[in-house]
Each structure stands twice: as C-alpha cells, then as structure tokens.
Amino acid sequence: MKYIVLCGSFILFLFSGSSPSWSKHLALCKFSLKTFEFKGTPADQVKCLLRKIKMNGSSSSKQVIPEWLTMHVGKQTNVQRSSFRKYLVKYKILETDLGGNIDKPLISTKRKDGRMVQAQYFVIHDTATANKRKRKSFPDNMNTSKWRYNNLNSSLWNSTSRKVNLIINRLGNSRTFIDYEKSRQGIAVKLEYAKFAKQAKSMFLHVENVQPRIQPHPFKGKFFPMGPTPGFTDVQLRRLALAYIAASVRRGTWLIPAFHFNIDHGLKNYYAHNDPQEFDLPRWIDQVEHVLNSISR
Template sequence: MKNLFLIILISFKITTIQAQIPSEEFDKAKMEYKGTKSVQAKMLMRHVEIWGKITEKEAKLDTAFLKLLSIKVGITKEHLQKYLSSNNITNNEIGGDINSPVSHITVNGKKVFAKYFVIHDVSSPVFKTDFPSNINDESWSFNNVSKWTKKVTHVYLTRTGKSKAVADFSEGLRATKFELKTLGTQSRGLYIHIELVQPRVYPPGNEKNAPVAPKPGFTDAQYDRLALLYICSSFRKSEWLVPAFHANIDQKLNDSHDDPQNFETKKFTDKILEVLSEIKKK
C-alpha cells in the first residue's frame, strides 16, 4: 500500500510539472523561462482552445524541430540574402535588415538579445454569422497590408502570405499582459511579436469578444512567411528564438487573450525545416 501511495504521489508531481503556468516559471533574475529551449517551447506552444483555454500538458513538437533549437542557426548571410533576393522579398517584409541585431534588454548591466518569438492573431474583423467566402484571397480588403498600421507588433502577416513590418525587429516592444503588467519596462526588447490576420465570428460571445476562428485557422502562405520571419529573426540573433503563443504567455493573468486560434504547430515547424533547407541550397 505504501509503494502504491508513492507511485500515485510521483505521478501527481509529474503531471503538475507538465502543466506549469508560464508566468510562474519565469526567472526574473535571468529574464527567461526556466529549462532548456525545448522545455520552454513545449510549455509556450501548447494548443490554445476556444476562449483561450489551455488543457494540453505540453506541446507535441517534432523531434527534428526540438533538435533544431539546440544547435546553431547554420545558414550563411549569403545564402539567406540570395533566398530573399530570388523571391523578391524586401527588408520591410521581414522585420528589417538581416545584418542588424534584434532588440535587446539589459540584465545585470549586460546586453541580452531577444529570446522569444511570439505568435498572435489579430482576432478581427468580426462577423455576426459567417466568414466572407474570400478571406484567403487578394480581393478581401483585410489582406491589404496597408490596412494594418497600429504599432502593437513588429510584423503583420496577411492570409495571402504578405507581411509588413511596422517596427523593426531591432526595436523593443511590449505586446502581452505579462510584459506590460508583470515584467514592466525592463522586458522591452525581450520578445519579438508577429500578428497573423485572422477574422472571428460570434455568437457565442459578442462583437467585442468574438471567439470563433476559421478552420483551418491560417493559410499555407501564412505558415510559409511566418517560418521565414522566424528564421530571419533567429539569424539576426545568431541563435534560435523560442516560439511562443500569446495565450500561453498570458495564461491565468487578468484579461488574458485567446490567440492564436486553430494554429497547426506541425505545419509551422515543418515549414521552418523546409524553408531552412531551401535557403541552404542557394
């Protein structure tokens, strides 16, 4: 009976560890989440359900991607520049010049460059009943990047795969409740922020809090450009950033968000490996 009690106790402890709340696992002295990059990614990329509910103990991430986090970026400036040039991609589409560093904070008098790549969705515009049939087409006005100008993120990414930087990756921003309300100004520059265009529908909810996202949540074109943004920001740091979802960062905080909805982590991580391979061939 005693051994059975110990097994139950150990199992309970393991479950508790897997279900940690990110804000409670943040080391303010080091200005980072506890654990290896793989441990952090599994915590910060857990699936976000409707209303921002998070029940997954840890994100199911491919071994190949987890291995990637533990090694060097492994691409040359020449290869990356050739890839960008051959695809007619400008600096304004990828958060700035790949030759300049990303944003930074100061920890114990030392400069520490951004560590996290945060994925959001704009959760707008909202519709009362159904999504327009053309939300994934150029004809939908919200896929015009010029519509997105508010400086609450570094880059906006439309459903047609077009992106626009409203702030260079070198500029420190704060875009989550955790940064704004918990960490304060010392966190400005720790996170890189990307907003994916995604409309919402209500009911349930209302015009100010519409919870229903399209399925699939994002287009292949969005995953393709998102992967490139991740690669470019990590290249500029000379180290892989840890991807994170907005909702996970703010989990359990007052007025926390529910984004991104219907995000397919495997599509994103597969696309990173695919784009990385294409860059290396240039």
C-alpha cells in the same frame, strides 16, 4: 476600424491594485525577473509556450512538439547570411518586409548581472478580427485581396503598428511595422506591462497574423472566439517561417517560438487573449524545414 481587436476579443482586466511584480516567476510558463527567460531549457520552454489554446480562452493543453524544433531551438542556426539572402533575392522577398536588415542584431537589454542579451522569444499572434457582418460564418473572400484586412497598408492597422514588429496577411505578404532591432512604443502582451516585467519587452519579437473570427453559439457580445480551420493559409505560414528564420539568423541562435496566450495566462487579475487559434504547429515547422532545405541547396 472598430472591428479591429488586437489578438483576441477578450476582456482585458478586472481589477487593479495588488501587483505581483515582487514575484520571482510570472505566469503559466514562469518568466524570471532575474534572467528575463522562462523556466527550463529552450526545449522545455517550447513545451509550455506552444501549448494548444482552447477556443474559450480558459486554458491551454500540451501538444506534440515537432522534432525539428526540439532539436534546434536555442541552438546555433548555422545558416549563412549570404545563402539566406540569395534565397530571398530569388523569390523577390525584401529583408525590410521580414523585420529588417539581416546583418543587424536584434533588440537587446541589460540583465541584472550586467550581461546584454538579445531578444529571444518569437511570439505568434492572430489578429482575432471579428466578422461582425456575418457573426456565424467566415467571409467568403477572406483569403483574397478583396477582404480589406489583407491590405497591410490600411489605416485599419494603425493601432497594431505601434505594438508589434510585423504583420502577415492571408496572401503571404508581410509588412514590418517596427524593425527587430528597435524598441516598440506599445505593448503586445500583458507581461510587458511595467507592473509585471517591462524588461520582457526587449526579449520578445511579435508577429501578428491576419485571421477572421466568428461567434458560435452560445457566445455573445464582443467576444469572437472561433478561427477558421486551418487558422492560417499555407503561404501565411511560409512567410511566418521566413520571419522566424530571419530573426534567428540575426541572433545566431534559433529563437524560442511562443503563443500569446501562454505568455500571459496566469498573470494575476488578468485574462489572456485566446490567440493564436487553430495554429497548426507541424505545418508551420514543415514550412521552416522546407525553406531551410531550399537555402542549403
């Protein structure tokens, strides 16, 4: 239990005091307190929100955005609920394991202009689970049910369960902690702190992905920055694709995927968690496209 660190074993904050909440735009990708959105079109936003994160968590860099995502993000899904449901039944996947009933809308909030808006951002995390038993190597059994962190019913996840909507293990199983329609008790990114943008809470859905971390030289202390390569298994990415499609079908438009680090990086006096590590964006979008092709057949 002590080994669990929710997404990134980074130092959380350094100072208190001055609040940047007066600022109109927050953090690296410029979250607007007026619109509750990041700057730019959805296609522009993913370029910033999906920047590749350095292992030491100091910064992130641009990466190529897969064409499917650029073409679809923010636009209508055009996926029939009945077709998606048929797919889920065929593969014995429960809607309740993908954030809840796909007929229901997502959580929504009222903007300053009075308009109700549904959650729009699909935030991808990794659990950054420190492998303290072997600090320099990954567990041999990390992709099997014998690795205890793959047990989603374990009390190991009690704290996580109050902060995020969903968790996905390395065997491709998922568990919904909080329905996509419901408010989360805790916060999953610093931007959601009241001093920054508490309204952001209703704009974000959060998905944790189980991933071990190790501590290469010269890192010491509590920081376990390195994830395995690839970071997530194929079945884990498949389930993440399904969780994304389920959320987007409920909203009616393709949500804007985002990495945790890029949401928080640049917030005054805070360091952002360095997750997700080793996330293979093209492989994930391949899984999204694969599922969509299977649904439309």
